Amino acid sequence: MEEVARNVNEGRRRAEVVRDVLMAKKKPPTPGMTVSASVSLTKVKSLRVNPANGGGAKDDKAPEEAILVSHLEAELHSIEIFAQQFAKNIVEWARMTSNVILSLRTWSLSFSKVIGLSPSSGSEAFDAT
Numbered sequence: 194m195e196e197v198a199r200n201v202n203e204g205r206r207r208a209e210v211v212r213d214v215l216m217a218k219k220k221p222p223t224p225g226m227t228v229s230a231s232v233s234l235t236k237v238k239s240l241r242v243n244p245a246n247g248g249g250a251k252d253d254k255a256p257e258e259a260i261l262v263s264h265l266e267a268e269l270h271s272i273e274i275f276a277q278q279f280a281k282n283i284v285e286w287a288r289m290t291s292n293v294i295l296s297l298r299t300w301s302l303s304f305s306k307v308i309g310l311s312p313s314s315g316s317e318a319f320d321a322t
Contacts, residue, residue, distance in 0.1 A: 305311075
């Protein structure tokens with residue numbers, strides 16, 4: 194329960210830091226600005242240290258996870274490109290196969306006329322044993 198509360202508070206602190214940074218107006222540096230910048234810097238540093246994990250244990254895994262995520266993202270992108278190309282190739286193959294079947298039917302009808310077959314007359318080849 195404590196960890197959940199800590200995570201909620203950490204999220205609020207992060208949102209507050211982001212809001213402060215985004216809402217800050219550009220002003221000439223003054224001594225008061227130095228104090229507020231150091232306060233914001235302290236907030237950011239406190240977000241990085243997790244006392245429950247002994248300091249930086251979580252930060253050590255973050256770069257490895259980021260690298261893994263970037264590799265997985267690249268692999269997913271290449272799979273997406275492959276899947277799209279594969280789908281296009283399948284559609285093209287189906288269209289070509291259909292054209293081949295229609296051409297074969299046209300050829301077989303023409304060939305049957307050349308050898309004298311008609312739908313009403315049968316072929317002697319079927320009666321051969």
